[in-house]
Amino acid sequence: MMKEFKDISNxxxxxxxxxxxxxxxxxxxxxxxxxxxxxxxxxxxxxxRPYLAVAASIAVLVILSYTFxxxxxxxxxKTGLPEITLNEFSDNYLNDIDILTLEQSAGTIxxxxxxxxxxxxxxxxxxxxxxxxxxxxxxxx
Amino acid sequence: xxxxxxxxxxFELLKTDVNKGFRLVVERYxxxxxxxxxxxxxxxxxxxxxxxxxxxxxxRNIGNFRNESSMYTWLYAIATNxxxxxxxxxxxxxxxxxxxxxxxxxxxxxxxxxxxxxEAQTRLQNAILQLPEKQRIVFNLKYFDDMTYEDMxxxxxxxxxxxxxxxxxxxxxxxxxxxxx
Numbered sequence: 624m625m626k627e628f629k630d631i632s633n634x635x636x637x638x639x640x641x642x643x644x645x646x647x648x649x650x651x652x653x654x655x656x657x658x659x660x661x662x663x664x665x666x667x668x669x670x671x672r673p674y675l676a677v678a679a680s681i682a683v684l685v686i687l688s689y690t691f692x693x694x695x696x697x698x699x700x701k702t703g704l705p706e707i708t709l710n711e712f713s714d715n716y717l718n719d720i721d722i723l724t725l726e727q728s729a730g731t732i733x734x735x736x737x738x739x740x741x742x743x744x745x746x747x748x749x750x751x752x753x754x755x756x757x758x759x760x761x762x763x764x
Numbered sequence: 765x766x767x768x769x770x771x772x773x774x775f776e777l778l779k780t781d782v783n784k785g786f787r788l789v790v791e792r793y794x795x796x797x798x799x800x801x802x803x804x805x806x807x808x809x810x811x812x813x814x815x816x817x818x819x820x821x822x823x824r825n826i827g828n829f830r831n832e833s834s835m836y837t838w839l840y841a842i843a844t845n846x847x848x849x850x851x852x853x854x855x856x857x858x859x860x861x862x863x864x865x866x867x868x869x870x871x872x873x874x875x876x877x878x879x880x881x882x883e884a885q886t887r888l889q890n891a892i893l894q895l896p897e898k899q900r901i902v903f904n905l906k907y908f909d910d911m912t913y914e915d916m917x918x919x920x921x922x923x924x925x926x927x928x929x930x931x932x933x934x935x936x937x938x939x940x941x942x943x944x945x
Contacts, residue, residue, distance in 0.1 A: 635799055635802070637802050639808060644794060644795055647816065648790050651794070651815075651816055654816070
């Protein structure tokens with residue numbers, strides 16, 4: 624007598640090869656794990672970002688310093704020009720720059736005329752030479 | 765994030781380590797999704813392809829997944845679409861007709877190797893294959909996966925009322941086919 628269909632087992636009558644599920648899980652994981660290499664590229668750039676910020680900050684500081692030194696030692700009449708202390712200079716001109724970061728870096732980076740001429744393009748070109756993907760750079764800007 | 769969501773551990777892990785989180789997704793769902801797909805596409809090779817495509821698709825979109833949704837219904841929706849893609853491709857290149865599972869499984873190596881059902885199960889599978897495609901999905905999700913209509917509504921983007929009616933009619937048709945041969 625034909626069973627009513629609700630009496631028929633709802634266990635699947637289909638078979639799979641031995642160890643199929645272990646194999647397919649392994650295949651899936653290996654074909655999707657390539658994402659991690661892209662993540663690493665981005666991570667490298669993110670690690671560099673603080674140093675870039677420091678480099679940009681120092682470039683600004685050196686440019687400003689050079690400018691002020693040039694003004695103060697220009698040989699023209701200095702009478703009436705106010706003296707400016709380092710603290711006043713810091714308070715008035717370096718509000719947007721992380722002073723602690725600059726102080727920490729001051730001992731490690733030699734002021735160099737090359738920094739004065741470094742532009743954003745120069746920094747980006749440098750990063751590209753360091754094998755950072757250009758699209759990753761633009762994503763961060 | 766729902767408090768009682770059984771996948772809360774996956775959501776937390778995806779936030780901190782997306783690779784480990786995804787591995788947990790694969791671990792938890794590969795078997796369930798395989799059987800759902802297999803019941804639709806029948807052939808093991810097709811099910812294998814659809815399953816892998818499902819997880820690759822899920823991986824590509826894991827960044828867009830919002831954990832207010834359910835991982836369960838999201839994955840089932842992807843798996844269902846992958847299955848339909850394979851079925852549609854097969855319909856266009858119909859070298860094998862799967863309308864009659866009985867003779868297919870009796871007459872082919874694939875059939876005899878990968879089907880282990882008794883006569884009653886063969887007749888049930890045959891009857892299910894006679895249903896229209898969408899109704900077959902509804903029937904399978906309810907009968908074999910015991911999915912709620914609310915979850916099914918999210919998987920198939922169809923109203924609960926329509927799904928209930930569809931399942932009710934599917935049961936009637938299958939009973940009729942099995943009873944009348």
